[in-house]
Amino acid sequence: MPVSGPGRETALVTNVQRFSVHDGPGIRTTVFFKGCTLRCAWCQNPETISRAVELSVDVDRCLSCRACADACAPGAIETRAPDGIDRDRCDGCGECVEACPSGAISSIGRRMTAAELVDELLADRAFFESSGGGVTLSGGEPVLQSKLLMELAPALRAEGIHVLLQTAGHYPFARLEPLLPHLDVLHFDFKLGDPARFASSTQGRLDVVEDTLRHTLRAHADVRVRIPLLPGQNTGPSVVAAIGARLRNLGVERVELLPYNGLWESKLSRLDTAQKPLGWSGTVDVERIRRDLAEDGVLATHSVVHP
C-alpha cells in the first residue's frame, strides 16, 4: 500500500460508468466514489455508502464449485449458507474474488490513484469532445475524497475535460472550498426542508447542508440545485412547501426535479446492508410540485424523461 504524498493519494471507487447521459451535459463518464456521510433510506447506490471494500455475491451466478471457500484463509465462507459469507470473519483480502470462476463474487471498491483514474477516464475523450460531455464525480459523497479530487479535477481540466461534481453537501464547506476553482459545474442535491425529517430519513443534519450550499452558491458561478422526487417522502404539499421556503431563504431561484426509480432494490440481496426495500410505487404529480415551488419563487424544470 503506497504511503501518502503527491500522486500517492488513493480513493475507493465503486464504478467508472461510461456513456452516462443523465448526469450532466453530453456523453459523460461518471466516477462513483465509495463512502457517504448520509444514510438516506432511499439511497440508489447502497454499495457506495460504506467506506470499506465490500463483497457482492450474486447467488444466481454461483456454480457451487467451492473455489471461494478453498481460497478463503480466515474461513469466512460457508457455501451451504444462502449468501455464503460470514462478513464478521471476512478480512477483505479478495482472494475469493480472484478464485471465483463465474464472477458471482465481486469486490466493490477499487483503490485508485488520480493518475489511474485520469488514464481510464481519457478513454472516452473523443466522445466528450464530440458531444460536449465530460466527467461527473459522484458517489457516495465524492467530497469525502477531497484530497484525491484536488489531484484529479485539475488534471482533468488540464486535459481540457469538463468536470462536474455531484454532492449532497453534508460536510463542512472548508472541504469543498479549495476544489471549487477546478469544477465546471456542481449538482447540489437538496432533498428535504424540515430538519427533523431530514435527520430521521438521512441520519444527517440539515443545517450542515444549508451552510455548505449557502457558501457554495457565493463561491461558484454554476451551481445547480436538484431535488430528487422521492415518492411519499418529499412530494407531499407540506414537505414541498418546506423545501421551497428553505431554498428561497438560501436565494435559490431555479431547481431541477429528478425522477426516481427503485432499481437499486435488486442490489440489496447481494450486499451486507441494513438498508431495506421501500417498495415505493405510484406516480408523482410533478406539475403540482412545480406550482407549489413557483409560489415560493423557485422555478423548477423537469427535463429528464428517463424513468
Next chain:
Amino acid sequence: MSGPAMTPVRSTERITPSPTLVPSARLGRLRAAVLAAPYGICTTKAERLTEFLAARWGSGLTRALGHLHGRAFAAGLADQAAGRPLARWKSRLATAIVSASRSHELPNAEAIEQDLAEGLAHVLRNAPLRLYPDELIVGNASSRRVGAPLHPDYGGLLLAGELDTISTRPQNPLHLDESQRRALHERIVPFWARRSVLSTWSVYSDDPSLADELIDGRALVLTQIAGISHLTPDYPSVVRLGLRGLLAQIEARREAIDAASATHPSAAQRRQRSFLVAASTSLDAVVEHAHRWVAHLRDRARLEPTRADELLEAAAVLDRVPEHPARTLREGLQAVWLVHATIHAESFQHGVSFGRMDQYLFPLLEADFAAGRLDRAGAVELIGCFLVKAAELLPLFFDRATEYFSGLSSASGITLGGVAEYGRDASNELSLLFLEAYDQVRLRQPNLHVRLHPRTDPALKALAHRVISGGGGMPALFNDDAIRPALEASGLSVEEAADYAIVGCAEWGAPYRSFPAAGAIFLNLPALFLRALRDGRDEEGRTVGPRTGSAASFRDLDAILRAFVEQLRHLLRRAVRGNDAIELAHAEHRPTPLLSALVRGCVDKGRDVTRGGAQINTVGVQCVGLADLVDSLAALEHAVFAVDNAACTIEELIEALDRDFEGHEILRARLRSKSPRHGAGDASVDALTARVTRCIVDEVSRFRPARGGRCVAGLWCMTTHQGFGARTGALPSGRHAGAPLANGAAPAAGSRVEGPTGALASCAAVTGVPNGLVVNQSLAPSMVRAASGQRTLLGLVDGYFAMGGMQLQIDVLDPAVLRAARERPEAHRDLVVRISGYSAYFCDLTPAMQDEIITRAESAAGCR
C-alpha cells in the same frame, strides 16, 4: 466511355433547414399497398428466355435427354438442400454430362452474347406491364407487386427441389402459380439443368471436394452461383447522356474497330465487335421497353379519366427517358428506375446499387426549382415513389440460403452526402429530401447510406438523427476520413476514393466503373481457428485443412496466429479459385451484355463485365466472426498462455471444446468472466483486434482473381453469422457450439461491454478494411428521443469516427414492441429492424434472428 471523375456540386451555400413537411397522402397509400402485398415469384424471365433460347440451342435428342437429366438434377438438389453431400459418382457423372453437352449444344462465345441480348429483348418485349394506383414512377422489376424474379440461368434451379413447398414453407413463403410450377418442371429446369451457372461451374473447378465444402456450409459460402450482382451501374451516364448517348459511344467504338481491322480482323477484334453488337442490342431493348410503357400509359389514361393527367405525364416522361438525357428530377428518377428494373430481367437482384443519387440528380432538382416546376414537397413525393419501387423487389433464396441471408433484402444501396472536389462538403438539398422521403416511406429497402466527414452540413446530421430515432436502422453512417485512405491503400486513386459509394450493405468502392463482386465470398474465421487448434481437422475429426502442428506445440499466441493464418490462406486459395470457376462459368455461359453496357470500361475494352471489362475489378471476401476469433485468442492468452495462474492446458481446453463444455462448466465460466473481450474497451484486446484485422486484410489482398484486379476483405456478414454459427463447435471464448457468431465487426452477443462508448472504442480498432464492415449499435428509444437525444446520438457517432471507426448503424429498439410483434405479427407488419448492413421487416426474419434482435434491444434498454 468515361464520365467525369466526380459529379460536380454547384451549390456552395449552406443548406437552410426547413420546416418539417406535411406527410404525403400518396406516399402513405403506396406504403400501405406494398406492405399489404403478398410475396411471389416472378417467372417472366425464366419462361421467356427459355422459350427464346430453346428454339435456338440444342437438338431434339438433347431435349429428350434434358428431361431425364433435369429430373436427376432436381433430386440431387433436394439431397443437397437437406445437407446431404452428393455421392462422388453422381457429381462426376453430372460434370461429364455437362462437359459433353457443352461442346456440341452451346454456340460459340460470340453467339452466346448476342443470343442472350436478343433473349433479353424477347423478355422485355413480352413482360407484362403492371401499373399500380398512385405511383408516379413506373416500371416493374418483377411481375408481382412485391416479387422475386427467378433466374434459371444462374442459381435459380436451386429451388428445383422446393417448387412444391415454397408457397407454404414456414420461413418467407413465396407464391407460385400452378402454371408457373408446371412451366418450371416441364420446360425450364430441363433446359437449364446442363446450361446454368449452377450446373456448369464445377466443370471449371479443379477442386473436387469444394462442392462438399459448400454443401457443408460450415466454413465457406460462395454466392455468385446465384448470379453476378453487387455493383453500381453507370446511372449518372444514363441520366446525363441517355441510352442514345451510350449507344453512340458503342457505335463510335465499333467504327474504330472496323476502321482498324478493315481487311483482317483479329480474333480479339471479332470478340470485341460482337460484344459491342450485343451491348447495343440490349440497350435498344430497354429503349423499346420504355416505348411499350408509353403506349400502355396512354391506353390506360383513356380508361382512367380521373388519373389521365398523371398517366399522360408519366407517358411523356418515358417518351423522353431513359432514351434521352433527363431534364427534370422526375425524368432522372424514372430513367434510373426503368433501367434498374430491366437490369433485373438479366441479372440477379442482390446489391445492384444506385450510387450517389444526391450528386448526379442534383442539377435536375436545381433546374426544377429554378423553373418553379417543383417544390420540396413535390420532390419528396417523387423520391418517395422511387423508394417504394425499390421496395417491391425481393431476392430469391432457396430454403437453406435463407439461414445465411435472412430478411429478404435485395440490398440496393443509395449513398448520400460525403465530399466533393478538394474535400468540400458534397451534401445538398437533395440529400435532405431523400432522408425526408425515406422518413415518410419507411420500408425495408433500399438501403440508405450517409457519408459523414468533419465538414458535413449540420442540417444533414440533424435530419439523420431524426430519421434514425424513428427506428429501423437507417440511414447507416460512413466515415469518409477512415474509408477514403483504406480505399486508396487498396489501389484506388485519390479521386476515385473520394467519390466512393456504397454497394449493397456496406461495401465501399468506386461506383459506375467497377465490378466489385463485393459479396462473392464469405469465410468463417472461428471455424479456421478451430482447424488451427486441431491440426487441420474439423470438429468431427476430418482433415479439412493443412497440418499446422498439434496444439500442444503452441507456446504462445504468435504460434497459434501463424497456424490460423495458414488455415486462412489454404481456405482462401480454395475459395478464390472456386469463385474463379464460377466467374468463368458466367463468362462462358452467361455473359451480361446489358449490365456491361452500363459499367464504364466494358465498351472501351470491348469486353463483357464477367470477362473483366470493368475499369476496376475486385472480389470481396467477407470474414465472419471477428469478435469470436479475438475473444478466443484473448481467452487462450489468459487461460492457457498466462505465465502464472493458467486455468488449464491447451489439451484440456480442446477436450472441453470437444464436449461443448459439458462437465467443464467451471472452465467455461472462467473463460467467460476472466478474460477481456472485444468491446470491453480493453487496450490490449483492442490492439489484438487491430493486429488480427490487419493480418486478415493483408492475407486476403495477396490473392488475385482470374478476372483481374484483386481480392479485398470485408467484415460484414448479412446473416451468415447465424448460418455459420449453427455449424461451428464450441470456442475458447466460452461460446457454445451452434450459437450464432458475432455480427460484423461488433462485439459478440452477450459480451459484457463498457457501454456503447466502450464497444465503439473497441470497434474503432477495426480499421483499414477495404470492402466494408458493419457495426450495429442498438440504443433505447428513451435515450435518443429525449431532448438531449440528438447530442447523445451524434456525439456517439462523431466520437467513434474521430477515433477512426469506419461505419456505424444505430437501431433504436424497444424490446416490448419486438416481443409484441412476435406474438402478433399481423399487427406489426411494418416494423423495420436492422439486420446486418441492411434492414428487414421483423416479421420476415427467422426465429433465431428475431431472438438476436430482441437480445440486442434488451441490452440497449439495460444501458441507462
